[in-house]
Amino acid sequence: MGYKETLLSPIKIGNKECKNRFFAQPMECVDSDAEGNPTDLTYQRYENLYKGGFGLVDLEAITVTNESRARKTQLEIMPRNEKALANFIKKLKEVNPDTLIVFQLTHSGEISEPDFSRRVCVKPTYGLGGDILTEEEVDHIMDQFVLASKIAESVGADGIDMKLCHGYLGSQIIRPYNDRDWKYGGSWENRSRWAYDLMERIKKNVSKDFLIGSKMSMWEGYPGGFGSAGPDSPLMDMTEPIDLIKGLEERGASYFVESLGNVHAAMNYMECLKDGSELSYLHIYFADLMKKALKPETVVIGSHFSPFRGKKNKLLSIDPEKSGIFPMGARCIEDGMMDMIGLGRQSFADPFTPAKLAEGREDEIHYCTMCMNCEELMIRQQPVGCVTYNKPYTQRFVECRKQFGKVNELHT
Ligand SMILES: Cc1cc2nc3c(=O)[nH]c(=O)nc-3n(C[C@H](O)[C@H](O)[C@H](O)COP(=O)(O)O)c2cc1C
Structure with a gap:
């Protein structure tokens, strides 16, 4: 089978049919209105992904609370947002009824921006800190996640992604560094309680076909981060991450998105x-690890495919015909390392990537240049888009540099 056939073949996720193997990664774009509702700018981005033929779209990190959040104009999912979200999803489904959409539910915890919200943590991290959360507060946050899942279903989403990646609150609770002796910390039993109880509670509150999955940093990539051997250990240890995905699968997760790293410590x-x-190869390894640990029907989505680009990439020693996103992605699927491929920065560079492949217009695809100017816009709390190929964002970036100067480190 050629790569086109592989990537455009359908796959079942839970009881739903996904029309191809393209997953649009959740990409925060800081363009909501003051109440956290999608704006025209938000809609345009997702409309393009729908027109572009992605099989599954993960709506960017949408916060379950307004109190603690990372971006000033971040999407929010609370009762006051229900109407706007319902309208948003209705319009998208009219554009393309085949594309599935899940919402990435999040709470930013220690990554919350203290300039406009409350920074909270489970145990202060060097360089971050924040008010230490009580058990009651975490129980309340769990209630907010459950409510958000019910809202997601009521507004027409196909499922949710329980965010356990990149150092946001979910990661903060499950990581070994959270060795504080409390209901949600210390032993693995206590740290995993957050994810397991939340999954069970969400499951009880939504219908049986509603998808529940999780994007997770299998290894956060710094001492004490998730996937390390102890609260301050620099050694990688996959015992807990593997246990977690199996435990979530037993409780009803039908898909996982592989990821690594932490937005503050290991970006x-x-x-x-x-x-x-070449770090893309590391992601393939972890996706494969997940795939082998899970039941064959549980869908594993690989991440970090943008660096493969078209035939012109920075990957040496392999034939360019084999190293582009399409041949590499298809190979990973055909060899059983994963079921779908995630496109993040590439979905900014060209939201029509899947449609162009399907229509034989591969030579018209704009490939991500890895300039990271999209990330710089996000750090500056500006609406985010592709600075290279999308003129209004190029203009915004130029103004942003004039006003704030260059970001020294691409950390948030
Ligand atoms: C501007 C920007 C916003 C992002 N927002 C999110 C997000 O909301 N949730 C998430 O899990 N990852 C987020 N990511 C990470 C991507 O989803 C993806 O995992 C990462 O970029 C690697 O994939 P890629 O090589 O295809 O870009 C973001 C990345 C960028 C550059």
């Missing part, structure tokens, strides 16, 4: 800079 692992393209 290159989650989205490498221009010179780190």
Whole structure:
């Protein structure tokens, strides 16, 4: 089978049919209105992904609370947002009824921006800190996630992604560094309680076909982060991550999105800079690890495919005909390392990537240049889009640099 056939073949996720193997990664774009509702700008982005033929779209990190959040104009999912979200999904489904959409539910915890919200943590991390959360507060946050799942279903989403990646609250609770002796910390039993109880509660509150899955950093990539051997250990240890995905699968998860890294401490692992393209291979390894640990029907989605680009990438020693996103992605699927491929920065560079492949217009695809200017816009709390190929964002970036100067480190 050629790569086109593989990538355009359908796959079942839970009881739903996904029309191809293209997954649009959740990409925060800081363009909601003051109440956290999608704006025209938000709609345009998703309309393009729907027209572009992605099989599954993960709506960017949408916060279950307004109190603690990472972006000033971040999408929010609370009762006051229900009407706007319902309208948003209705319009998208009219554009393309085949594309599935899940909402990535999040709470930013220690990554919350203290300039406009409350930074909270489960145990202060060097360089971050925040008010220490009580058990009652975490119980309340769990209630907010459950409510958000019910809202997601009522507004027409196909499922949710329980965010356990990149150092946001979900990661903060499950990581070994959370060795505080409390209901949600210390032993693995206590740390995993957050994810397991939440999954069970969501499951009880939604219909049986509603998809529940999770994007997770299998290894956060710094001492004490998730996937390390102890609260301050620099050693990688996959015992807990593997246990977690199996436990979530038993409780009803039908898909997982592989990821690595932490937005504060190890960003290159989650989205490498221009010179780190070979880190994509690490992601393939972890996706494969997940795939082998789970039941065959549980869908595993691989991440970090943007660096493969078209035939012109920074990957040496392999035939360019084999190293582009399409041949590499198809190979990973055909060899059983994963079921779908996630496109993040590439979905900014060209939201029509799947449609262009399907229509034999591969030579018209714009490939991500890995400039990371999209990330810089996000750090500056500006609406985010592709600075290279999308003129209004190029203009915004130029103004942003004039006003704030260059970001020294691509950390949030
Ligand atoms: C501007 C920007 C926003 C992002 N927002 C999110 C997000 O909301 N949730 C998430 O899980 N990952 C987020 N990511 C990470 C991507 O989803 C993806 O995992 C990463 O970029 C690697 O994939 P890629 O090589 O295809 O870009 C973001 C990345 C960028 C550059």
